[in-house]
Structure formats: C-alpha cells, structure tokens
Amino acid sequence: MRPRAYRSGVVVSGTLLLLAMLAGPANADDPGAWLDRMHAALAELSYHGEFSYFHGGELASLSIAHAVVDGVRRERLVHLNGMPREVVRHGDKVTCVLHPGDRLIDLEQSVPAGPFAQSYGRVLDGLPQGYQATLVGEDRIAGRTAVQLRIEPEMPDRYGYRLWLDRETALLLRSELLDTSDQPLEIFQFVRIEIGGPIAARKLEVSEGDHLVKHELLKRDPVRRDPARRDRASQGRAASAETGSDRLQAVGPFALDSSSVTTDDDTVEWEAGWLPAGFAMSSADIRRVPSRSDSIANLVYSDGMATFSVFVERAPADLSPVHVARHGATVAVMRRVSAATPEPWLVTVVGEVPVETAERVAENVRPLAAAGD
Amino acid sequence: MSERLRESLSALMDDEADDLELGRILRAMDSGEADLAATWSRYQLVSAVLKGHPGSVGLRPLALDLTAADVEPAGGAADGVDGVGNGSPAAGAARERGHARRALGSFAVAASITAVAVVGWQWQTDAEAESAPVAAGASMVTAPATAPSSSMLPALRAADQRGLLQASEQARVGMDPPRSRPSPAVPMAADTVERDLRQQVEAYMVRHAEHNAFHSRSGMMPFARMAAFDGSQ
Numbered sequence: 009m010r011p012r013a014y015r016s017g018v019v020v021s022g023t024l025l026l027l028a029m030l031a032g033p034a035n036a037d038d039p040g041a042w043l044d045r046m047h048a049a050l051a052e053l054s055y056h057g058e059f060s061y062f063h064g065g066e067l068a069s070l071s072i073a074h075a076v077v078d079g080v081r082r083e084r085l086v087h088l089n090g091m092p093r094e095v096v097r098h099g100d101k102v103t104c105v106l107h108p109g110d111r112l113i114d115l116e117q118s119v120p121a122g123p124f125a126q127s128y129g130r131v132l133d134g135l136p137q138g139y140q141a142t143l144v145g146e147d148r149i150a151g152r153t154a155v156q157l158r159i160e161p162e163m164p165d166r167y168g169y170r171l172w173l174d175r176e177t178a179l180l181l182r183s184e185l186l187d188t189s190d191q192p193l194e195i196f197q198f199v200r201i202e203i204g205g206p207i208a209a210r211k212l213e214v215s216e217g218d219h220l221v222k223h224e225l226l227k228r229d230p231v232r233r234d235p236a237r238r239d240r241a242s243q244g245r246a247a248s249a250e251t252g253s254d255r256l257q258a259v260g261p262f263a264l265d266s267s268s269v270t271t272d273d274d275t276v277e278w279e280a281g282w283l284p285a286g287f288a289m290s291s292a293d294i295r296r297v298p299s300r301s302d303s304i305a306n307l308v309y310s311d312g313m314a315t316f317s318v319f320v321e322r323a324p325a326d327l328s329p330v331h332v333a334r335h336g337a338t339v340a341v342m343r344r345v346s347a348a349t350p351e352p353w354l355v356t357v358v359g360e361v362p363v364e365t366a367e368r369v370a371e372n373v374r375p376l377a378a379a380g381d
Numbered sequence: 382m383s384e385r386l387r388e389s390l391s392a393l394m395d396d397e398a399d400d401l402e403l404g405r406i407l408r409a410m411d412s413g414e415a416d417l418a419a420t421w422s423r424y425q426l427v428s429a430v431l432k433g434h435p436g437s438v439g440l441r442p443l444a445l446d447l448t449a450a451d452v453e454p455a456g457g458a459a460d461g462v463d464g465v466g467n468g469s470p471a472a473g474a475a476r477e478r479g480h481a482r483r484a485l486g487s488f489a490v491a492a493s494i495t496a497v498a499v500v501g502w503q504w505q506t507d508a509e510a511e512s513a514p515v516a517a518g519a520s521m522v523t524a525p526a527t528a529p530s531s532s533m534l535p536a537l538r539a540a541d542q543r544g545l546l547q548a549s550e551q552a553r554v555g556m557d558p559p560r561s562r563p564s565p566a567v568p569m570a571a572d573t574v575e576r577d578l579r580q581q582v583e584a585y586m587v588r589h590a591e592h593n594a595f596h597s598r599s600g601m602m603p604f605a606r607m608a609a610f611d612g613s614q
Contacts, residue, residue: 061606063606102591104591112587194606291592306588306592308592315589315592315593316589317585317588317589317592319585319588324577324578329407331578331582333579333582333583333586335583335586336606337606338586338589338590338606340582340585340586342578342581342582356581356582356585358582358585358586358588358589359589371410371411
C-alpha cells in the first residue's frame, strides 16, 4: 500500500519513504519509524476526506484533497463553515481564496505578503530531540484502525502530542496538541477519509469567480547567510547543540540579501539570544511595509515538531511594554525592546509553544551585532 | 545580586511587588542578572515546602518557575492573594473556580510578571467557563482602571476564571467575547494604538500559520490553523 509514485526530485520525501520502507514491518514498534512513515504518507499518498478541527473552544470543519500529480504535490483545503475560504497548494505555490468581506483579507494586508523565504534543512529523521515517544495501542478513527502514538516533551518548554496513524498507510488520522498539563489545545480529526485511488482534478483546482479574492504565496530563494555569524550565534544555543544536532542543519541568523530588500532605513539584523534546546532557525525573511517606511524582520525557529515565528519591527510610540494574546494553540507575545539600540523595537513571538517559552524568547531577541560582544 | 533585588523578588513571591519592584526585576532580567533565576528557584522551593508541596518546583528557568508558582492548588494560591483585588467582583468567583486556573494561570502570571497589558483573546478549555456571565467582557474593562499594580495580578487571575484575560497598566484593551456568546463584538475602551497592535498580532498569527502551512511536512494542521482563523468578527 505504500506509494510508489514519487519522483527523484522529491528528495526529502524519497529519503523518508526509503527510511519508512527500511523501517517498515521490522520496526512496527518503533515510534520514530512511525513518524517517518507518517511524514511520507502525508506528502505522497492520495487522499481526500473531511476533518474536524477544534481550537480555542471552536470547532471547524474542513475538507481536504491531496495527491501527487506528475511529481508535483497538490492539495486543496476548503473551510466548510462560516466564511468560505480555501487554500490550494500546487507544488511551491499556495493560493488562498477568500470572499470579499472576509476579515482575513484585512489581516493579510496588514503584514505585507511577499514571497516566503526558503525553509532551510530542518529535515529530521524519526523523533526530534527533546521528545519521548511511545506507542500506546490501537484505536479506531474515521472507520479505520489506527495506531496511537504519544509524544511527550522532555521539558515543559514545549507541547506534547497524541497522534493516531492509520495502521495500514501511516496517514495521520487524528492529532492532539497537548498543553503542559495534558489538556488538548487543538484537535484535528478526520471524520471521513478515502486513501489511495485517483482524485478528481476538480477537487484540486482553485475555485473560480470574479468576486473571489486570491492571494498567492510563493517560495523564494534563501537569503544570504554569513557562516561567521552563524558560528557566533550557535554559541548562544550551546545547550541545544549537544545531542541530535548533527541531525539538524544548523542555520544561522539571517542576513539581509540586498537583492531582495529595498529598505532605505538602517536595517538592524536580529537573532534569538535564547532558544529552547533543540530549536534552530528554519527560515528568515524580511518584508517591506508599504504603508510605513520601515520593514519587518521575520525569523522562524523549529525543533522538528513545534514552530515559532519572531517578528521584529520599529515600535510605535506610547506602547506598553508587553502584550500577550492567544488563539487556540497559538500564543503571541509582543514585547518592546530598547536595549542595545538607540530606538525602541517591537519583538513579537508567535507560535505553538507555552507562553513562558515565547516570553523568554521574546525577552532575548537581540540585534545581531551585539551577539558576541 | 543586591539585597534590594532580593527583597523585590520576595515581594513578588508574595504578590506584594509594586511598580518599582516589578520594574527592578524586569531590568535585572533584561540585564541578565546572574543569580536571579537561581534565587527565584530557591524562593519557590522554600515557598513550596512551606506550603507542603515539595517537589513541585525545581531548578527551572525563571519564566518556568513562574508557572510553578502559579499552578499550585487554588487553596494555596488564594492565600497569597487574600486582601488584594477586593475591589474586583470577580475575585470571589476566582477562588470558587480555582481549578480553572490550571489551564489559565500560568499565562496570567507570566504575563503579569512582565507588567503588562494583555491583549485579549478568550481562552477557555472547560465547560464551566461557559457559565461565566455574558457581561464578562464588561467587567474586564471596569476591573483595574486606577488600581495600583499590586492588585493587577489577582485581577488577572480573576479575569482568567472567566476565560478572559485582560489587565493593563497604562493601556486598556477591549476584548472580543467568545463567538459562542451573544456579546457585543466591539472592543471597548480600546485606543487606536492598542487596536492597531491587536490587529498586528492577529496578522502575525496568520503569517505564522501561513508559513507553517507552506513549509511544514506535518500535513494539513497548519493549513487548518490558517483557514480556520477566526473570520467572523
């Protein structure tokens, strides 16, 4: 039942699939092997169905179709309740389709779109550092037999997971993100799914209509990185560099690629002065704000399971020192920093991590120049 | 570490830190004060032992210890807040619904320690919060208006019990009530800066979800986060 239709271009998936095949039945009791198979299944299987998504006290229903067509990953997600929305992925291009009046449009516009920076080598085999995994047993989800995995963080600085994988294909059928007291912050669960078989082309196409607002996200080339700075910054996360880091491609703080940045102001480069063990930068980007004269720096960090984003911009006047917000499993900490720069900056950390972690990260974001001094 | 800083930490432990003391601690955190975290841990440990909960805290970083301080059973914590927050109608309810704090309290304290305005989304996990009065949003606005910051912390906790988080020092931020409740959706008493800020936070949340959706190998959950982002307001 394992998919065969991957192309050589899909190196990552291919590697994972290979691992999954090697790991296959011989390691049926190995949670790490199940995770590998899960990632491969999500990327390479054809499936369509509907799932429920519970977050922040709300329940959403969405439909999804996924297929690999001519070696290109295609995916379409449709929000079934409330304001019609859909997200369509075609290889490296993601299109959001929104209806006029959707509040998401305003939100989209308040931070400039621009292409996304390339995500750097955060390809992890098996279980990421900082977690323990166990196979709990079997269950039944959406009419299919599932294997339940429990993934617990070793430190309370990140969340845990319960995953239910299809026993036959290892596709993720249900997932719970658990807070530090084991309460689910969000639950995703298929209510109906068909795995394998052809997917009708129309199920993967963007909806057409004059009144629809389309918003495209594109990947772009990685920004330039300075190895010396990377080394210096990696000292800042020495704690995370002990075990397992050889499985990560450590990535340094970003430096602006002059070809992709059009800011006139004195740009300050930033980095996280503190990271939870196992987290490393997975992406860096900077965006010009058309309505203002400055730009927003965006750093993304991941440990292979959880991700948080750091945004840095000039602080508006009269801002209180710290703001905290939460939406479902996502927490946001906004913090005004004035250390080491002549003018105040606003650091925002957004991610699916405990608020204490986000706060500590936010407190320690610093200009790159100050790193080694 | 100065004696004064120690005193401030101690005051914070007892929920008696005032503006100056909070500021002192914050500055010490910012400047990477050497023994701050260790001292805080020791104080926590002492406190835990005194309250009969040894082992509930360890030598964790400062921010995490703040959590430990707060996730103690409601009884012990209530002792600490007695006498403050009397002006808040929610204070009594806070004690009654102490167990709700487990999910919410760490957020509140971590926020309050940084002396703070909390921009609000509702946050509730248990059904009990559903029974909170519809006027909860309004009570947020009336709570800490001119109160000294020493009462901010219990006010925050009280707010938590209603599944709402809000406290502020200079800034007042209106909050959207949960969608399931028939409450006014217009933020109250929000000034422009804070409203812009709030929109900015939401926009960053969307960007974060988009990024995850784009780069994650973990399937559709990040997509779902983005697509399901509250669009009904």
